[in-house]
Amino acid sequence: MIASSFWLPPDISAHGSQIDIIIKYLHWFMAVLFVAWGSYFLYCLVRFRAGANPKATYRDAKAKPSKMAEVVVIIIEAILLVGFSIPVWAYYRSEPPGNDANPLTVRVVAQQFAWNIHYPGPDGKFGKSKPELVDEAINPIGLVDASEDPNAADDYVSVNIFHAPKDRDILVRLSSKDVIHSFAVPLLRVKQDAVPGMEIPIWFKAEKTNAEAQEMMKRAFALPASPEGEEAETFVKENRLRVTMADYGSVRKGSTLNAEHLKTLSAAGITSVELAPGFPVNIQCAQLCGLGHYRMKGQMKIYEPDEFEEWYASAGEEEVFDEDEFDDE
Amino acid sequence: MSSDHHAHNPGFISKYVFSLDHKVIGVQYTVTSLIFLFFGFSLMMIMRWQLAYPGESIPLVGGWLGKYLVDNNGVLLPEGYNALGAMHGTIMVFLGVVPLAVGGFGNYVMPLQIGAPDMAFPKLNMASYWVYFLGGVTMLAGFFVPGGAANSGWTSYPPLADIANTVGTHPFWNGQTVWLLGMVLLITSSLLGSVNFIVTIMHLRVKGLTMFRLPFFVWAQFVTSFLLLLAFPPLEAAGVLQLMDRAFHTSFFMPEGLVVSGVVQDQFAGGGSPLLWQHLFWFLAHPEVYVLILPAIGIVGEIIANNTRRPLWGYKTLVYSVIFLGFMSFVVWAHHMFLTGMGTAMSTFFQTTTMIISIPSVVILTALLLSLWQGSIRFTVPMLFALSFLPMFAIGGLTGLPLGLSASDIQLHDTYYVIGHFHYVVAPGTIMALLGGIYFWYPKVTGRKMSTFLGHLHFWPSFVFMNTVFFPMFMVGLAGISRRLWDQTEYVQGIDVQGWVRMSSWGAWALGLAQIPFIINFFYSAFAGKKVNENPWKATTLEWAAPSPPPHGNFAEVPVAYRGPYEYSVPDAKEDFHPQHVPDSQLV
Numbered sequence: 001m002i003a004s005s006f007w008l009p010p011d012i013s014a015h016g017s018q019i020d021i022i023i024k025y026l027h028w029f030m031a032v033l034f035v036a037w038g039s040y041f042l043y044c045l046v047r048f049r050a051g052a053n054p055k056a057t058y059r060d061a062k063a064k065p066s067k068m069a070e071v072v073v074i075i076i077e078a079i080l081l082v083g084f085s086i087p088v089w090a091y092y093r094s095e096p097p098g099n100d101a102n103p104l105t106v107r108v109v110a111q112q113f114a115w116n117i118h119y120p121g122p123d124g125k126f127g128k129s130k131p132e133l134v135d136e137a138i139n140p141i142g143l144v145d146a147s148e149d150p151n152a153a154d155d156y157v158s159v160n161i162f163h164a165p166k167d168r169d170i171l172v173r174l175s176s177k178d179v180i181h182s183f184a185v186p187l188l189r190v191k192q193d194a195v196p197g198m199e200i201p202i203w204f205k206a207e208k209t210n211a212e213a214q215e216m217m218k219r220a221f222a223l224p225a226s227p228e229g230e231e232a233e234t235f236v237k238e239n240r241l242r243v244t245m246a247d248y249g250s251v252r253k254g255s256t257l258n259a260e261h262l263k264t265l266s267a268a269g270i271t272s273v274e275l276a277p278g279f280p281v282n283i284q285c286a287q288l289c290g291l292g293h294y295r296m297k298g299q300m301k302i303y304e305p306d307e308f309e310e311w312y313a314s315a316g317e318e319e320v321f322d323e324d325e326f327d328d329e
Numbered sequence: 330m331s332s333d334h335h336a337h338n339p340g341f342i343s344k345y346v347f348s349l350d351h352k353v354i355g356v357q358y359t360v361t362s363l364i365f366l367f368f369g370f371s372l373m374m375i376m377r378w379q380l381a382y383p384g385e386s387i388p389l390v391g392g393w394l395g396k397y398l399v400d401n402n403g404v405l406l407p408e409g410y411n412a413l414g415a416m417h418g419t420i421m422v423f424l425g426v427v428p429l430a431v432g433g434f435g436n437y438v439m440p441l442q443i444g445a446p447d448m449a450f451p452k453l454n455m456a457s458y459w460v461y462f463l464g465g466v467t468m469l470a471g472f473f474v475p476g477g478a479a480n481s482g483w484t485s486y487p488p489l490a491d492i493a494n495t496v497g498t499h500p501f502w503n504g505q506t507v508w509l510l511g512m513v514l515l516i517t518s519s520l521l522g523s524v525n526f527i528v529t530i531m532h533l534r535v536k537g538l539t540m541f542r543l544p545f546f547v548w549a550q551f552v553t554s555f556l557l558l559l560a561f562p563p564l565e566a567a568g569v570l571q572l573m574d575r576a577f578h579t580s581f582f583m584p585e586g587l588v589v590s591g592v593v594q595d596q597f598a599g600g601g602s603p604l605l606w607q608h609l610f611w612f613l614a615h616p617e618v619y620v621l622i623l624p625a626i627g628i629v630g631e632i633i634a635n636n637t638r639r640p641l642w643g644y645k646t647l648v649y650s651v652i653f654l655g656f657m658s659f660v661v662w663a664h665h666m667f668l669t670g671m672g673t674a675m676s677t678f679f680q681t682t683t684m685i686i687s688i689p690s691v692v693i694l695t696a697l698l699l700s701l702w703q704g705s706i707r708f709t710v711p712m713l714f715a716l717s718f719l720p721m722f723a724i725g726g727l728t729g730l731p732l733g734l735s736a737s738d739i740q741l742h743d744t745y746y747v748i749g750h751f752h753y754v755v756a757p758g759t760i761m762a763l764l765g766g767i768y769f770w771y772p773k774v775t776g777r778k779m780s781t782f783l784g785h786l787h788f789w790p791s792f793v794f795m796n797t798v799f800f801p802m803f804m805v806g807l808a809g810i811s812r813r814l815w816d817q818t819e820y821v822q823g824i825d826v827q828g829w830v831r832m833s834s835w836g837a838w839a840l841g842l843a844q845i846p847f848i849i850n851f852f853y854s855a856f857a858g859k860k861v862n863e864n865p866w867k868a869t870t871l872e873w874a875a876p877s878p879p880p881h882g883n884f885a886e887v888p889v890a891y892r893g894p895y896e897y898s899v900p901d902a903k904e905d906f907h908p909q910h911v912p913d914s915q916l917v
Binding site for chain 1: 407408486488584587602684827898
């Protein structure tokens with residue numbers, strides 16, 4: 001999965017390739033500079049060591065090449081800044097482009113240590129929320145009652161699972177109800193601090209569904225020689241977040257690999273399996289937010305547009321706390 | 330100004346403990362900060378165990394770390410991890426590197442290099458050290474208060490830091506409040522020091538020592554002092570404001586309507602801004618980066634001139650670059666805040682200034698590299714450290730580019746890429762240079778040289794393991810792993826990079842072992858090292874005109890500066906160095 005160049009995770013967003021290009025160009029630029037400087041440096045150390053050059057030269061060396069190099073560095077930095085970084089940032093920070101008249105607008109309210117995804121429902125209008133109504137068990141964002149604000153009637157709050165369609169602009173109004181968090185989705189090349197007291201808009205468009213992302217991230221793993229023992233335990237532990245991509249007899253597609261599976265596979269004479277993460281599109285918190293910062297994990301569920309509409313139409317009928325399949329251990 | 334205390338014969342306490350002598354204070358700063366450096370590094374060695382082997386008991390020390398850090402099985406707790414992380418950052422920066430670079434080297438070397446008998450305000454100097462010491466003790470006290478040490482990061486962003494360590498603890502006697510008190514003391518100490526440095530450099534230079542005859546190290550300290558003087562007060566103020574928020578529920582950084590763990594935070598009036606803290610913090614903390622680097626660059630300049638036996642290339646270019654760097658360091662701070670909701674206009678300003686500040690850095694590095702050209706390079710131990718600074722500082726500087734451009738920062742912000750970047754600047758860069766400085770000036774301080782053999786045994790493993798620790802962090806960061814995670818294997822990308830993470834950890838432990846030869850060398854050579862004369866490196870600057878170790882008052886007779894600082898290998902001269910204090914008539 002790290003096969004994508006420069007160790008970057010796969011990119012499934014519309015704008016991500018522009019960010020990746022800057023990162024790649026920059027690293028090539030850095031590598032060329034470092035190798036050039038480094039070669040000159042090593043040459044000096046060998047050529048001008050006291051043994052080879054017992055008498056130093058008082059006069060400063062003429063520095064035309066180095067001045068040229070500095071000018072080239074300035075020009076390249078200016079090009080990267082003006083030609084790449086500023087326009088990409090302007091695009092990323094703008095409202096969704098007008099060609100997609102129908103963005104999906106969602107509020108994301110971060111908290112210690114969960115992501116509340118607030119959908120406006122069919123009416124497209126968010127109900128109000130009040131801090132004093134917050135009840136961590138049943139009303140995490142403090143949504144008011146429908147009698148007080150009719151817009152709240154069809155609202156839907158999903159905890160830690162961000163359902164979204166692919167190929168449609170998604171506008172997130174990001175906020176936090178306690179401390180600063182940062183909404184980071186590495187596969188979507190999205191990161192934005194959630195600052196309490198502010199509502200910050202960001203937008204993105206996914207170009208792959210979860211299934212397609214899994215396809216991008218699948219990899220063949222050689223099974224340990226014996227289904228028991230330390231090697232096997234390590235294998236299971238280190239792949240606990242991946243699921244099999246195909247049925248292997250009784251090892252069902254979609255299940256997390258465990259020790260039992262290993263025995264079954266070994267008995268069937270299978271020596272290698274293809275694995276991919278069960279939930280490939282992680283939401284991480286990127287800003288220290290307390291002792292649970294490391295486990296402030298959400299998952300994107302990206303559907304085909306029609307599948308999403310189907311889900312969205314029935315979303316209000318489900319329990320507010322929909323943690324279906326979230327616990328994949 | 331400073332002559333009144335030279336006459337009497339002080340007793341032990343006033344000579345070695347509450348001393349007014351800049352050299353004793355310099356040594357006090359050096360030894361204290363080295364101890365803090367090793368302590369801060371040890372905290373990281375513990376954290377690296379949890380990262381490499383998540384959820385496994387910490388070997389050796391796990392049993393006695395206490396209930397705020399580890400559970401009954403000696404496994405590091407998430408809040409313990411956060412506490413160690415916050416304290417590691419704070420200790421390394423504010424109790425380790427800055428006091429070593431400025432308080433240690435600046436205090437000891439700078440007055441000697443300008444031919445002064447002492448600092449301009451010796452009592453202020455002593456106060457600076459003891460306030461620093463008190464700040465250090467206060468910081469460490471955090472580990473012993475109910476609830477454990479501060480755990481909101483060395484950046485202490487509110488609202489997290491405003492509400493941290495408040496439940497079930499003493500209103501004042503708790504980790505974050507103690508941290509704030511410690512910071513106020515440390516910043517006060519820096520302010521006392523910086524005023525003293527500026528006045529000393531302006532007023533106590535000996536005859537003939539014009540500003541452009543100052544050693545590069547003095548220039549670096551001069552600019553550093555202005556950064557300290559101008560950048561630190563905003564954080565001192567901010568620290569007091571956060572203290573008020575915590576202790577008296579003012580709302581400087583607290584917006585209204587916050588709900589923490591289901592509890593409405595109505596003890597705060599609200600209306601404050603969490604981003605205000607970030608602006609105040611980074612207005613200090615970006616110049617702070619240059620407070621760390623500039624003295625290191627100064628040291629590297631001194632060592633390179635001495636060991637290439639030729640003048641530093643482009644002395645004036647270097648000086649102007651350092652001044653420009655210092656100036657620009659005040660207008661780049663918000664590049665730490667690209668992802669706080671910044672629009673295009675602001676980000677354009679701050680990424681443009683960030684690209685501009687990279688130019689003097691490139692010029693400085695280029696000048697130091699060009700100084701090697703046609704030199705006669707002696708690979709002494711200090712020179713090895715100074716040379717290793719160049720490529721590693723270059724890596725640190727270059728990897729700042731993708732973070733300084735806001736578009737690529739989207740992916741890399743708050744990941745291990747950032748950790749790799751600033752550690753390359755501060756650890757393999759600055760700390761290696763500072764270690765080189767210790768080997769370089771040790772003979773001046775003690776009259777004895779440190780062991781070359783132990784020096785090599787220290788340098789080579791340190792050089793290798795510095796890179797083993799920090800280089801893998803770039804891969805981990807590119808893979809998208811956020812910093813400050815107690816267990817990065819929660820995420821599938823984290824599992825993929827676990828090999829790199831383990832490599833970093835093993836590198837860190839090996840780096841710890843590699844410091845043993847240095848510790849032995851440092852203490853052993855003080856009484857068993859080879860005795861040397863006052864100028865063992867055949868150097869040119871004024872500190873080498875004083876006896877080793879210099880007596881109280883420094884110079885047997887007040888020196889006069891007859892020339893620039895780096896007159897090495899002057900054509901047609903017999904000796905390859907012309908010290909600043911020797912008149913032309915006495916040169917051979």
